[in-house]
Amino acid sequence: MSNDYVILFHPSPRLGFQAHRRVELPLCLLHPATPLVHAGIRVKLIDQFADPEWERKLEEALREKPVCFGVSCMTGPQITRALAACRAFKQRYPDIPTVWGGIHPSILPEQTLRNPLVDIVVIGEGEATLLDLVTTLANGQPLSGVAGIGYRDNGNIQLTEPRPFVDLNAQPPLAYELVDINPYRRKMFGADHVAYCSSRGCPYRCGFCYGGVMHKRKWRAKQSERVVEELVRLIRDYDIRGFNFTDDNLFTNLDHAHRLMEAIVRADLKIRIGKLHIRIDAIRRMDNDFLDLLGRVGVERLTIGVESGCQRVLDLIEKTLRVEHVLEASRKLIGRPYVPMYLFMMGLPTETPEELRQSLRLAEQLLEENPRAAKTFNIYTPYPGTNLYRLAVQMGMKEPQRLEDWPPMNYRNVPKETPWLAPGMRELISGLDFPLMFLGTNFQFKKTHPVVRALGKLYLPVAQYRVRHMNARFPIESKIVKRLGLFGRQD
Numbered sequence: 001m002s003n004d005y006v007i008l009f010h011p012s013p014r015l016g017f018q019a020h021r022r023v024e025l026p027l028c029l030l031h032p033a034t035p036l037v038h039a040g041i042r043v044k045l046i047d048q049f050a051d052p053e054w055e056r057k058l059e060e061a062l063r064e065k066p067v068c069f070g071v072s073c074m075t076g077p078q079i080t081r082a083l084a085a086c087r088a089f090k091q092r093y094p095d096i097p098t099v100w101g102g103i104h105p106s107i108l109p110e111q112t113l114r115n116p117l118v119d120i121v122v123i124g125e126g127e128a129t130l131l132d133l134v135t136t137l138a139n140g141q142p143l144s145g146v147a148g149i150g151y152r153d154n155g156n157i158q159l160t161e162p163r164p165f166v167d168l169n170a171q172p173p174l175a176y177e178l179v180d181i182n183p184y185r186r187k188m189f190g191a192d193h194v195a196y197c198s199s200r201g202c203p204y205r206c207g208f209c210y211g212g213v214m215h216k217r218k219w220r221a222k223q224s225e226r227v228v229e230e231l232v233r234l235i236r237d238y239d240i241r242g243f244n245f246t247d248d249n250l251f252t253n254l255d256h257a258h259r260l261m262e263a264i265v266r267a268d269l270k271i272r273i274g275k276l277h278i279r280i281d282a283i284r285r286m287d288n289d290f291l292d293l294l295g296r297v298g299v300e301r302l303t304i305g306v307e308s309g310c311q312r313v314l315d316l317i318e319k320t321l322r323v324e325h326v327l328e329a330s331r332k333l334i335g336r337p338y339v340p341m342y343l344f345m346m347g348l349p350t351e352t353p354e355e356l357r358q359s360l361r362l363a364e365q366l367l368e369e370n371p372r373a374a375k376t377f378n379i380y381t382p383y384p385g386t387n388l389y390r391l392a393v394q395m396g397m398k399e400p401q402r403l404e405d406w407p408p409m410n411y412r413n414v415p416k417e418t419p420w421l422a423p424g425m426r427e428l429i430s431g432l433d434f435p436l437m438f439l440g441t442n443f444q445f446k447k448t449h450p451v452v453r454a455l456g457k458l459y460l461p462v463a464q465y466r467v468r469h470m471n472a473r474f475p476i477e478s479k480i481v482k483r484l485g486l487f488g489r490q491d
Contacts, residue, residue: 003138005042007061007089008033008070011081012049013410023050025184025195027246028072028102030174032126037175039131041067045178048081058085062092067137068120069093070130072102075383076410079104079403086117097137101126104406107213107385109150113157115403121150123159124214125200127166165215168200168222173233181238188274189300193242194234198227198260202249204279207317207387208307208345208380211248219252224263231269244275251282258290261297273299280304280321283329291336301339301374304329309362310355313348317388323362327369334370342366342373347380347429349391349420356428357470360439367440377436379429381409382420392420431472434481438463 010026026047033043044061048054069089071082086098101122105112109121120143122129129148136146143151148163185192199222201215211217222230234240251257264271276299283291283304294302308314311323326342333340344359363375382392384399393399396419400406408415414430421429438460459477466472 003067004040005064005066006033006036006044006068006070006134007058007066008043008045008072009058009082009085010045010047010049011071011073011078011085013074013076013078014049022186023047023183024186024244024246025179025181026050026072027195027197029070030176030178031171032070032072032101032122032130033178034172034175035127035131036134037178038172039135041131041134043175043178047179047183048085050183051180058088062089065093065096067134068097068099070099070101072126073100073104074102075104075107075406076381077407080407083115083117083404090117099130099133101130103210103214104384105150107210107383108403109159110157111401112403113150113152118403119151123148123150124163125166127171129163165200165218165220168220169226174230176234176238181240185240186242186244186274188242188244189272191242191272191274192240193244193272193274194238194240195246196231196234196243197246198222199247199250199252201252203252204249204320205318205387206305206307207391208348208383210383210385213385215248219249221250221253221256224256224260227260228263228267228269231264231271232267235269235271241270242272242274245273245277246275247277249277249279251278254282254285254290258293261293264297265293269298271298273297274301275303276301277303277305280306280325280329283332284325286332288332291332295337299338301341302333303341303343305343306359306362307343307345308348308351308355309344309359310351313351313355316350317348326362327365330366330370330373333373336372338372340366340370340373342375344375344377345380346377346432347414347418347421347425349380349382349388349395350422351425352422353424353428353470356425360436360467360470363439375439377433377439379414379433381413383409395420428470428472431475431478432467432470434475434478435463435466439467 008029010029029045033045036043046054046058046061071085073079073082089098097119098117099120099122100112100118105121106123109123112118112121132146133149136143144160147161150157150159184194199220201219202211203217203219205212306326307317307319309323314321342363344363346356367373367375382389382397414426418426
């Protein structure tokens with residue numbers, strides 16, 4: 001075994017052909033891998049979704065015995081591929097530990113460790129923990145001295161003391177050299193974009209979000225100077241001038257956000273920001289000068305969580321938002337040079353068809369009032385550790401008892417058993433999931449194959465009829481497009 005070699009594997013969220021294939025930089029592995037690289041440890045990072053030659057590269061990587069085999073995994077279909085990769089690894093090196101990190105094993109470490117293919121879990125952020133763990137394994141020291149992990153000891157599951165959050169401003173420069181960055185370039189708004197993160201966490205308590213579990217409702221941000229330096233590096237080394245910010249809530253502190261935007265303008269980076277998440281209440285607190293500043297920075301799209309057009313549902317999910325506030329904030333964005341993308345959910349616990357109709361009406365109003373506006377509807381998924389998950393369990397949801405039972409959980413899939421849904425809602429949201437893409441008079445087809453665009457234009461009046469009348473009977477087209485990978489492919 002080489003004491004300075006680690007393999008990290010990023011499992012694909014889905015397999016097969018997808019018409020709109022969006023591949024994002026695996027920041028979930030790049031962040032914990034970077035301290036290893038700076039400590040002189042060799043890292044081989046393999047991304048199953050981004051790299052069509054991942055099998056060959058994994059086979060090559062396995063020619064040398066590593067200290068450990070690490071994977072990062074969210075709740076849902078990634079678990080299937082992560083288990084398959086670990087099974088293949090164990091066939092080659094049964095005595096070398098597999099290490100799981102990411103959202104799902106952090107929230108359910110003990111259940112994850114009950115699977116024989118998982119030896120160790122990293123709980124929470126991985127930058128400091130993974131380096132400590134790899135060093136401990138390489139030196140043959142006891143795992144009990146590594147904070148922030150779970151492991152099996154003679155068949156008993158042990159969880160060590162929690163590890164404090166890392167200092168984002170003290171982390172070394174991200175090791176982009178571990179990946180070929182070209183597959184992750186996403187052409188948007190006239191520029192190549194990649195994922196970038198400048199802050200972590202969110203202080204709000206939305207009942208559907210795992211953030212409160214992972215980040216303990218604490219928000220931390222990189223200093224403005226640090227962010228500018230990192231953006232300059234990506235521009236200089238990779239000729240990338242577009243960035244999709246993955247921050248949960250960059251505008252938690254408006255003073256910080258304003259300083260950051262001003263720093264980017266002063267640096268004259270001439271960048272595009274294709275995605276920047278913001279809450280309705282932040283928009284309401286921002287004055288016109290601040291909103292204008294976003295345009296000068298290069299913001300092309302704001303993603304804005306609305307979730308529902310029904311006040312009862314908003315209160316249930318603890319969104320701390322009123323429907324009239326959505327319209328008030330939206331009207332402040334009319335005429336500005338960026339796209340407000342409003343995010344809705346459907347199938348929330350106890351939501352009725354009439355309450356879903358209120359969401360559709362609100363979405364239509366937002367699109368009608370602002371010609372630049374866009375929207376998306378996702379299917380609610382009960383993620384573990386959240387308040388709405390506990391409500392779904394109270395309403396009769398059977399909790400998955402094994403790690404391998406979680407893959408069906410994802411936002412484009414309605415599980416077979418949905419006791420948290422009101423009568424008639426399961427069929428309704430399953431049937432409207434695809435037609436809702438066409439909601440609004442300003443719908444534009446994405447850049448895709450000419451045949452797909454032609455079929456979409458033919459289907460447009462059918463979709464609009466279904467949405468207008470909430471008609472989800474015989475949703476043959478939805479099943480076909482998902483099977484073909486044209487929309488929300490299911491494995």
